[in-house]
Every structure is written in C-alpha cells, then in structure tokens.
Amino acid sequence: MKLVTIEEQGRQKLGVQTEQGIIDIAATAEKNAKCNIQTDVMSVISSNKEELSNLQDFISSVQAEEKAVFVAPDKMTWGPCVTKPHKIICVGLNYRRHADETNAHYPEVPILFNKFDNALTGHKSEIPVPKVTDMLDYEVELGIVIGEKAKNVKEEEALDYVFGYCAVNDLSARDLQMRTHQWLLGKSCDKFSPIGPYLVTSDEVGNPNDLALKTYVNGELRQDSHTSDMIFSCAEIVSYISRHMTLEPGDIILTGTPEGVVLGYPEEKQVYIKPGDEVTVEIEKLGSLTNYFVDEK
Numbered sequence: 001m002k003l004v005t006i007e008e009q010g011r012q013k014l015g016v017q018t019e020q021g022i023i024d025i026a027a028t029a030e031k032n033a034k035c036n037i038q039t040d041v042m043s044v045i046s047s048n049k050e051e052l053s054n055l056q057d058f059i060s061s062v063q064a065e066e067k068a069v070f071v072a073p074d075k076m077t078w079g080p081c082v083t084k085p086h087k088i089i090c091v092g093l094n095y096r097r098h099a100d101e102t103n104a105h106y107p108e109v110p111i112l113f114n115k116f117d118n119a120l121t122g123h124k125s126e127i128p129v130p131k132v133t134d135m136l137d138y139e140v141e142l143g144i145v146i147g148e149k150a151k152n153v154k155e156e157e158a159l160d161y162v163f164g165y166c167a168v169n170d171l172s173a174r175d176l177q178m179r180t181h182q183w184l185l186g187k188s189c190d191k192f193s194p195i196g197p198y199l200v201t202s203d204e205v206g207n208p209n210d211l212a213l214k215t216y217v218n219g220e221l222r223q224d225s226h227t228s229d230m231i232f233s234c235a236e237i238v239s240y241i242s243r244h245m246t247l248e249p250g251d252i253i254l255t256g257t258p259e260g261v262v263l264g265y266p267e268e269k270q271v272y273i274k275p276g277d278e279v280t281v282e283i284e285k286l287g288s289l290t291n292y293f294v295d296e297k
Contacts, residue, residue: 005041005078028069035058037055037058041081088120090253099231115192119187137171146161149247167287171193215260218277222262225258279293
C-alpha cells in the first residue's frame, strides 16, 4: 500500500494511492459516517500493521460503492509521508562508492547522527536555501520507517519491525557540516529532509537492498546507484541501532547516500544547489520526490 499525506487548511490527512487515484481517507470517512477507520498516518503506522487490513477493506468497499473521495495530485499540497516521527536517525558513509569518491575509509560500525522534525517537508514543496551556506548538496537516501517497538532485535528478524520505506533527500550544507567534527548543523536546517511522495509498506517493497536510486538536478542525472552497494544492510542498521536505543513506531532511519554527490566531484567541477534549482530523487518501487529551491526570506 502507498500512503500519502495531504495538507489542507493546517491539517495533515491520510491519503492512499490506488490505481484509480489518490483517495482522501478522512474526507471519504466523513462521507461514510458509519465507518470506523484511522485517518492519520501515524495511527496506521503504530497499529502494528493491523489497521492496514481494515484500511484495505475500507478502500475496496468505498470503491465498489463509488463513494471514494479522490484528490488530484497536481492540485493537492503534499506533506511529509511520515508526519511526527519520534526520532530521525541518519547513517553516514554507508555506500562503498560514496566513501571512495570522498576518499574516506569504510566505517567499521554505522556512523550515526540525527535530524529533527523541523527538517521534514513533502513532495513538490519549496525549500529555502539558507543564507549561511554556499555549499548545499543533495543526497538520495532510502528511508526505513519503523512499525513496531524494537529493542535488541536480531539481524535476521530486524526487517520484521519495519512498517515501510520512503525516498528521502538528505540535504547537506557541506560548509556547515565540516565546520566541526559534529555533522548536525549542516544536516538540520529547515526542510532539509523532504520525504515521500509515498510511504510504501514493506510487503510491496520486498528486499530493501535490491533497489535502484537516482538523483536529477534540473533534469540532469547526478546519482545513479543501487542499495546493494550499502556497507551495512538495512537489517544490520536496524539491529545495530536497536542495541543502543529503543526504536518506536514512526521512527525514520536514513540509510546513507551513494556516489554522485557534489562533494565527490573535483573541486573545480563542484556546482552546489542554488535558488531556482529543481532536484528529484527517485527510488525503485518508492516513486520520485521533487523539490524546488528558493531564496531564504
């Protein structure tokens, strides 16, 4: 199932992408007063996957009775596909060819840092380029969304705790990131983690380490890689983090970016994101996430 967030008059509502179009679950539920269905994406994520079956039955019923309320994707405002994560945990230097292009050693354990919810935004949103940076870089990343509380989970069982996956652009202000040994400042400016357009349930994705990833800047292909190049697999990452902290439903893990970032180019060829640019990150089975960059007011 492909879940989306619809932003409307200050509300963040659950939508579902179907073959017929995007169904506004809240509006459809209001139209069908007798139904009892969750209309918030966080409630669905935290339901231990039980609500997914109810949601699918509801969708099938309203479609059969032609009572579904659809919203046009080109007219709606897309919100982040996960709206209120308790934690956003990021993994650095997790692709072999990305480490190679930046002349970095392969890490022996996952390098972890964090972002905050101020960084979240959705598909087609405008992102201000902070005045404090001259080196804004793109990073396509596979996002893991946790579905069950996970603590000390075994690697072979780790993916059972995953609700689904999404595309993420882990925007990075390189000059701020490298100012100190801590990367946080360069990673956590406002809207530096657009996610979506869809949160795709794990059953539709299958093996998360068998997905193609791409990034386009103004239509030019910049990143073209595969999640099989990860140094630490998705299962290893979930298991490793769970040994150090409890993962909660809705937590997002950004699993690292492949080669092709601006930082990896020779210095004379480095052209960083600037106002007026359009960046699209694309992951197989998860869709394409596009954002537009503007001047910071």
